[in-house]
Amino acid sequence: MSEKKQFRAIKGTRDILPPDSARWNWFENTAREVFESYNFGEIRLPIFEETDLFARAIGADTDIVSKEMFTWNESGPSVESTLQQMWLLKHSAELHSASSHPVFANRARPDLVVRTDEGVSIIEFKRRTINQLTVANVLQYRKAFEEQFPKEKSAKLLLVFAEEPSAFVDKLARENGVEIEVLSIPDYEPQQVSLRPEATVSVCRTYIEHNMQALPGNQKLYYIGPMFRRERPQKGRYRQFYQIGAEVLGQSDAPAIDAEVLEMLLVFFRRVGLTRTTLYVNSIGDKNCRPQYVELLREELRKVKDKLKEDSQRRIETNPLRVLDSKIPEEQPMIETLPRISDHLCDDCRAHFARLKEELNLRGIAYKESWRLVRGLDYYTRTTFEVTAEGLGSQNAVCGGGRYDGLIELLGGPRTKGIGFAIGTDRSILSIEEGGEAPKLGGLTAYIAWMGQASYPAAVSIAKKLRAASLAVELPAEEMKFKKSLGLADKLGARYGVIIGEDEVASRTFTLKRLADGDQRKLSEGELLEYLESERRS
Ligand code: AMP
Numbered sequence: 001m002s003e004k005k006q007f008r009a010i011k012g013t014r015d016i017l018p019p020d021s022a023r024w025n026w027f028e029n030t031a032r033e034v035f036e037s038y039n040f041g042e043i044r045l046p047i048f049e050e051t052d053l054f055a056r057a058i059g060a061d062t063d064i065v066s067k068e069m070f071t072w073n074e075s076g077p078s079v080e081s082t083l084q085q086m087w088l089l090k091h092s093a094e095l096h097s098a099s100s101h102p103v104f105a106n107r108a109r110p111d112l113v114v115r116t117d118e119g120v121s122i123i124e125f126k127r128r129t130i131n132q133l134t135v136a137n138v139l140q141y142r143k144a145f146e147e148q149f150p151k152e153k154s155a156k157l158l159l160v161f162a163e164e165p166s167a168f169v170d171k172l173a174r175e176n177g178v179e180i181e182v183l184s185i186p187d188y189e190p191q192q193v194s195l196r197p198e199a200t201v202s203v204c205r206t207y208i209e210h211n212m213q214a215l216p217g218n219q220k221l222y223y224i225g226p227m228f229r230r231e232r233p234q235k236g237r238y239r240q241f242y243q244i245g246a247e248v249l250g251q252s253d254a255p256a257i258d259a260e261v262l263e264m265l266l267v268f269f270r271r272v273g274l275t276r277t278t279l280y281v282n283s284i285g286d287k288n289c290r291p292q293y294v295e296l297l298r299e300e301l302r303k304v305k306d307k308l309k310e311d312s313q314r315r316i317e318t319n320p321l322r323v324l325d326s327k328i329p330e331e332q333p334m335i336e337t338l339p340r341i342s343d344h345l346c347d348d349c350r351a352h353f354a355r356l357k358e359e360l361n362l363r364g365i366a367y368k369e370s371w372r373l374v375r376g377l378d379y380y381t382r383t384t385f386e387v388t389a390e391g392l393g394s395q396n397a398v399c400g401g402g403r404y405d406g407l408i409e410l411l412g413g414p415r416t417k418g419i420g421f422a423i424g425t426d427r428s429i430l431s432i433e434e435g436g437e438a439p440k441l442g443g444l445t446a447y448i449a450w451m452g453q454a455s456y457p458a459a460v461s462i463a464k465k466l467r468a469a470s471l472a473v474e475l476p477a478e479e480m481k482f483k484k485s486l487g488l489a490d491k492l493g494a495r496y497g498v499i500i501g502e503d504e505v506a507s508r509t510f511t512l513k514r515l516a517d518g519d520q521r522k523l524s525e526g527e528l529l530e531y532l533e534s535e536r537r538s
Contacts, residue, residue, distance in 0.1 A: 012231070012239025014426075022441045024242075027272055027429060028224050031244045034268040038260065040220040040246055045202045047226065051192040057201040057407060059378030061318040068229040070195040195228035200379075200404065200420055201411075203247045208413035218250030218257070227422075236395030236427045245401075247420030253405055255352055258383045258419055259359030265387070265399060265421055266365060273437035274428055276390040277398065279366065282341070282373040283353035284321070286381045287406065289346035294320055296339055307334050324372040327394070340371045352382055379404040383419065391434035392427055399423040445471040445532060446496045447489030449482055455500040462498065462510065462525065469533050490515050496532065 009015055016024055032042065051071050058065050196202060203221055206212070212219050224244045231237055246264065248257050262279065269277055285293060301308070301316040301323060308316075308323070308331055315322045324335060345353065360367055367385075375384045384402035392398075401421025408416035432438050446466060450459035456479075463475040474492060476485060482499065489497045499511035510528045513520045523531060 010239070012233035014238060014240070019442065023429060023433075023438060024425065026439070026441050027425060027432075028244060030272050031222070031224065031268055031423075034264060034271055035222045035246055038220070038264045040222045040264075043203060043206065043221040043223050045196075045199055045206065045223055045225070047228075048193050048195050049202055049205065051194045053205055053411070054194055054197065054201055057204065057379055057411060058198070059319070062322075062377060064197045064229060064377070068231055069197055070228050070230060071192060072194075073192055197229045198227055198377075198422060199223050199225070199243065199245055200247060200407075200418075200422070203245075203420070204249070204404075204408050204411055204413070204418070207249050207408060207416070208411060212249070213251075213414050213416060218248050218252065220246070220248050222246040234395065236392050236424075236430060238426060242425035243422040244425055245420060245422040247418060249408070249416055249418045251415075251417065253352070253382070253403065253417040253419075255356040255359050255383075258356050258403065259363055259365070261401070261419055261421065262360065262365055262367075262385065263363050265401075265423070268423075269387070269398075269428075272428070272432060273435070273439070274389060274398070274432055275437070276431070276435055278368060278388050279385060280370040280373050280388070281356070281360070281367050281383065281385045282370050283345060283349055283356075283382050284341055284374050284380060284384050284402075285345050285349045289344060289349055290341070290381075293339070293341050293344040296344065297321070297323075300338055304334050307331070319378075321374040324374050335372070341374075342369075342371050349382055356383060375400060375402055379407045379410070381405045385421070389428065389431040391431050395427060397424070398428045398431060442472065444474055444492050444494040445536065446473045446498050447485070447492065447494035448473065448475045448498045448500065449480070449485035449489065450476070450500045451479060451482055451485070452502055452505075453479070454502065455505050458505055459500050462500070462528070465525070465529060466498075466532060469529060469536075471532055471536055486513070486515070495535070498528065 035042075051069070054069060055065050060066065203223065207219060222245060225242065226240050227243050228240055230239055233239060246261065248261060262281075266277075266279065269275070284290060298316055298320045301312075301320055305313055305316060309328055312323045312326055312328070312331060323331075324338070326332075326335060342353075357367075370386075373384050373386055374380075375386075380402040382403045382405070385400070386397050387399040388396045389398045390396070399421050401419070403417070403419040405417045407418060408414065429438075448459045448463050450456055459475060463473050466473045474489070474494065476488075480488070482501070486497045486499075494515060497513040497515055499513060504510055504522075507522075509522045509524055511520060512523055512528060512531065
């Protein structure tokens with residue numbers, strides 16, 4: 001016995017082997033067909049992004065960002081040092097003349113650039129991206145500077161960024177009179193990157209990066225691929241799992257968009273035989289009404305803090321909505337007594353939700369309202385939804401989604417409305433299989449049993465022709481006795497054996513044997529092709 005280490009797939013990751021992979025392909029291709037019939041186009045995204053992107057969009061207090069991301073540091077020049085070099089090159093003369101200024105007295109590298117009448121500058125390099133800089137802290141810098149150097153009251157900030165100017169920069173300049181210079185770094189590399197835990201955020205980044213608001217109509221995009229979260233692995237929960245998601249981004253937040261997205265989702269589920277499902281919908285308000293509700297919820301939760309477990313206790317302060325997600329049995333009676341968002345929606349959100357329900361009825365979509373459906377991520381507004389399926393135990397959500405109207409702006413993009421969902425492929429396929437609804441797919445059509453070197457060229461030739469007709473064909477590379485060959489054909493699950501021996505070569509025919517019942521017939525090449533092709537169609 002070898003003492004060599006046996007490598008295994010890492011906990012929480014899985015190998016999907018044939019023939020199961022055929023089911024995965026069928027599932028994903030059906031999604032492509034259905035989504036494209038609703039005029040969605042596929043978007044292929046990177047599987048890792050700058051860590052800050054996820055932190056900002058999903059929320060630093062969420063489990064996903066605070067505990068579950070696979071994150072690593074990139075080597076190579078930092079943003080700071082690249083910026084410094086570029087800036088120094090550009091402003092060396094200016095800096096030189098300023099080097100006697102007291103600001104530089106005790107600093108090798110200045111922190112913040114401020115242009116004054118005298119051309120004196122200080123540079124801020126510590127903040128790596130616009131996303132980490134707020135209007136408030138920029139103004140704070142200016143105030144600190146003005147206090148430190150009262151004689152230079154006319155000072156204006158000169159900010160140096162690693163990115164293109166964004167709405168944030170405009171706002172700073174327009175509303176606060178801050179002078180801004182942007183240096184963009186061509187080979188800008190973020191220092192910290194993460195495997196994506198989800199893809200909505202990447203779609204939004206792409207939308208901004210590619211200026212998609214300039215394109216006509218709503219952007220209707222779907223993606224298919226793996227996501228990564230460091231969760232405790234169990235049935236239906238993996239560290240590498242697969243999602244199929246769709247997003248609609250544009251200027252309108254019409255409830256008909258939400259309803260059409262849900263219709264498409266359910267049409268897809270029906271098409272793949274995932275019918276034992278329940279759709280739950282809710283509205284979690286928007287920036288006008290949710291903050292008050294969250295505050296009210298927080299106050300009520302503080303009163304019953306002792307009855308909650310540690311996680312929920314912490315969430316009272318960090319993210320009280322998440323307490324409503326709790327599955328802990330002891331907490332349930334108390335949660336049921338909490339104030340409900342539906343009683344605290346503003347008029348616009350209430351009307352939006354009412355209209356959505358009318359739209360769902362119009363489309364014959366059955367749903368249940370669930371006031372506790374708040375979803376784990378910070379970016380949701382108004383409509384939230386989830387689909388659960390049978391046969392999955394506690395991990396029974398097969399799809400989650402909702403509206404995220406402020407997300408693009410939060411990432412520095414233009415005012416944009418958005419809604420989308422993500423289907424969990426792993427769980428959906430589990431549920432389809434457990435329900436016995438999975439169709440039989442693919443499989444080997446023909447096994448070419450050849451014997452004698454004289455028959456080999458005919459075997460190669462017919463295999464090529466059958467494959468050109470998109471039939472699955474196995475051609476053994478080495479000669480075998482017919483008995484052994486056909487025995488293997490049977491084990492491989494081939495439906496037919498195509499027998500080529502001396503007789504067949506001499507008569508320029510093929511013997512076709514149906515392996516299920518042994519039925520055998522002699523056919524010419526044309527007849528064989530025609531027969532097997534019609535078999536495939538039937
Ligand atoms: P979420 O982005 O958390 O709303 O997830 C959307 C869907 O992805 C869920 O309803 C699940 O079906 C699936 N999903 C999320 N996390 C996992 C995981 N760790 N393993 C398998 N599927 C998952």
